[in-house]
Amino acid sequence: MPKNPFRVVEMALEIQIERMRLVEIVNARDAAVQRLSDAYVSIRQKQDIIDRLQKEREDKYAPRFTPNSLLRVPTEQADILALKAHIHTLETIIEELKAAAKENTLQPVKSSDPPPNYEETAKPNVMNAAAQVDTKGVSPTSREASKVSESDKLNGDAKVPHPPKPEELAELVKARNRILASIPLPPNPPDNPLVPISLPSSMTLHEFLSSASATLRTCLGNYRVLQSVTTNWCPEREEHGFMYTPAFKCSTNPRVATAHRWNGVDVIGRMSKPTECFYNNEGTWYYAGSYKAFQMDDVTTREWAELSTETSSALIKDTIAGRKNSSPQNTYETSQLYAAGALKVACVGLQCVGFNQEVYRSVSELAAKLNQSKWKALGIPTPPAVTTPVQNQSLGLPVPVTIPTSHFKPPTATTTSPSLHSGTGSPISGLGIGAPAWNAGLVNGVLLPLPAGRENSPFSGDNGLYANANGSLKR
Structure with missing residues (x-):
């Protein structure tokens, strides 16, 4: 008997878990025995039928004519003839x-034919039509x-x-962008590039929105976060885009820590209705607007191989997020399942159906208040602010959004190399949400947005916001 009373409780829990496992094993054994018993009965019945048919075939040439047999022979012969006809049909099909x-x-196999492809979403090769040429004028x-x-x-x-070139896969992304470009624009898009939400480094978006008013929390009750590494925006209609999301996810049984299971995911979910969305571009947050999602297609194994390392890593991490005690081995196995096509990535279209100016204004004001309180907590007087007008949807009046100023100079901006998708419909120029780099700092005393990611985004302008010598902002 252990002296530690806590050890007694742990032993009791371990014994209870072992009992539950034993019950599961016994139930599985009983189920297997029942299936074997049913299979045995079925096989026995089929064997009896075969024996009876063989015996009737042997006695075909020596029939016994009795009153009972004369009544039974026509029915049995009809059954035999029906079975023979069915067997003959099956043999013909085989x-x-x-x-x-x-x-x-x-x-x-022709030299111009593509490699075998067994995926449902495989696209026809345009080179097949060119390969079908007339051979009448060909020499012997x-x-x-x-x-x-x-x-x-x-x-x-x-x-x-050879496997297809990246340019061929880029056509798939262009086709998606053409679909997005055909969708009409929302009725009230913003006129200027979006201003980022400046959050303290120790605060998450959920904590930030929890400190908002009850009205704002009600409007953002089912908000959705769009990540820059898994979201691409249409170059022609920047309000619309598409995102990658896993079609299956792994989770752990809460009762048994070693039991894992794969479940299908509703990739549309609550976004079948207009949903307020926030865009996370490498740590910088933006209010993107109201979006509805629709199913486009699934990512093929060839497209998966061409995705950037950041995108594939984010998808793998999201796939096994519900699995406990995950290891690098689990990450590697999941990547191999995606490469082999056993796991699928869904491509979900994002249609912008509106932009709530009230939510945009309220979120910007809340972020400005938090930043001002941060300055006061540090004992530093609040610096002067420059305002930029934001249209009030209900009153029709411009509402000032504060942007603090300082005297520090910005560091040198850097750019990133484009990936497959950024080269086929995701511009890497401009200073909107999706610019390759923002000037992080202050120009002429005006604070500019923090660095952003590589993908382009909705509502981004050609050159973003710049500071004049007098301290005002212009595009």
Whole structure:
């Protein structure tokens, strides 16, 4: 008996867990035994039928004519004839399938054909149409050469076609952007580039919104966060975009820490209705507007291989976020499942259906108040502020948004190299939400936004906001 009373409680819990595991094992064993018993009964019945049919076949040429048999023979013969007809039909279908499989195996592979693709979302190769040319004017020598090349391919000596180039995958992103560009714009988009929400480094967005008024919290009851690494914006209609999200997620059984399961995810969820969204661009927050989501397509294994490391890592992290005690081995296994196509990534379209100017103004004012209280807590007088007008939706009047000033100079801005998607519909110029780099600091005494990410974003201007020599802001 252990002396430590806490150890007694731990032992009791361990015993209870072992009992639960034992009960689960016993139930699984009983279920397996029941299935085996049902299978045995079914096999026994089929064996009896086979024995009866064989016996009737043997006695076919020596029938016994009795009053009872004369009544039973027509019914049994009808059953036998029906079974024979069904067997003959099945044999015919099997022969047709074998012939079709043989024809597919012997069909030569053209040099212009793409590699085999078994995905439902595979796109037709535009080079196939160009490969179907008329061979009437081809010389006999070239025809013989083509026959030799086809025979080499049948013998396994032909070269495997190369995987598609990134430019071909870029066409898929352009097709998505064309769909987004056809969606109409919201009725009240903002005229100026969005101003970032300046939060203290120790405060999260959830904590920031928890300190808001009851009215603002009600408007943002089901807000959604869009991450820059998994969100792309349409270059023609910057208000719309699409995001990548896992179609399956791994979670741990709360009762058994070693039991993990995969569940399908509703990628649309509450965004089937207009939802207020915030955009996180490498730590800088923005109010993006009201969005509705719609299903576009799934990411293929080829597109997954071309995604940036940051994007794939974020998707893998989101996939196993519900798994306890995850290790680097689990991360590697999940990446291999995505590469093999066992796990899917859904591409969800983002349609901007409105921009709540009241929410935008309230969030900006709340951030300004927090920053002013931070200056006061440090014992530093609140610096003068420069205001930029934001249209009040209800009153139609400009409401000032404060931007603190200082005398520090900004550091040198840096840029990042574009990825596949940034080169095919995600501009990396400009100083909107999705500019490659913001001037983090102050110019002529005016505080400019913090650095942002590489992807372009809704409502971003061509050149963002700049500071004049007199301290005012212009585009």
